[in-house]
Amino acid sequence: xxxxxxxxRQLEALLDDRDWLINAAQTCAFIMQQxxxxxxxxxxxxxxxxxxxxxxxxxxxxxxxIPFSKGVCGGAARSRQTQRIDDVHAIADxxxxxxxxxxxxxxxxxxxxxxxxxxxxxxxxxxxxxxxDQAGIEALVEVFNARTDLxxxxxxx
Ligand code: SME
Numbered sequence: 001x002x003x004x005x006x007x008x009r010q011l012e013a014l015l016d017d018r019d020w021l022i023n024a025a026q027t028c029a030f031i032m033q034q035x036x037x038x039x040x041x042x043x044x045x046x047x048x049x050x051x052x053x054x055x056x057x058x059x060x061x062x063x064x065x066i067p068f069s070k071g072v073c074g075g076a077a078r079s080r081q082t083q084r085i086d087d088v089h090a091i092a093d094x095x096x097x098x099x100x101x102x103x104x105x106x107x108x109x110x111x112x113x114x115x116x117x118x119x120x121x122x123x124x125x126x127x128x129x130x131x132x133d134q135a136g137i138e139a140l141v142e143v144f145n146a147r148t149d150l151x152x153x154x155x156x157x
Pocket of ligand 1: 040062063066070071072073074093094095096097098101104120122
């Protein structure tokens with residue numbers, strides 16, 4: 001189990017620029033290095049209404065785009081609630097990008113009442129993410145939000 005309190009402090013130190021692209025790239029690379037048993041970590045962004053398009057990520061090339069109506073990522077965007085899935089194969093509309101993925105954690109990212117995007121983590125281990133991981137990753141998303149200026153594209157919808 002990673003020490004999320006320590007990871008939160010380390011991410012605060014790493015994100016010394018206000019730019020969303022730099023910080024998103026650094027955040028997913030940091031998570032991929034520091035959180036064990038992940039095969040994919042990255043961002044999907046709402047650059048046009050109700051559509052998630054691929055942002056900075058680590059892992060295999062991924063599905064793009066994902067409408068709000070589809071998949072675990074779409075569910076997180078629609079509901080604005082973190083989705084923690086022990087077995088993605090049990091989810092009817094799960095979108096399989098990497099056959100290695102068995103469990104998934106998707107955290108919505110909100111700015112000024114608008115859904116900016118989601119942070120998506122995939123693991124090859126069933127049930128990889130528990131409540132502590134969820135709270136820890138949500139805390140890392142809060143650091144990302146606090147350290148990052150609003151992107152231009154957020155104001156368009
Ligand atoms: N599995 C996701 C799609 C994104 S990939 O895992 C990177 C979903 O069902 O939304």
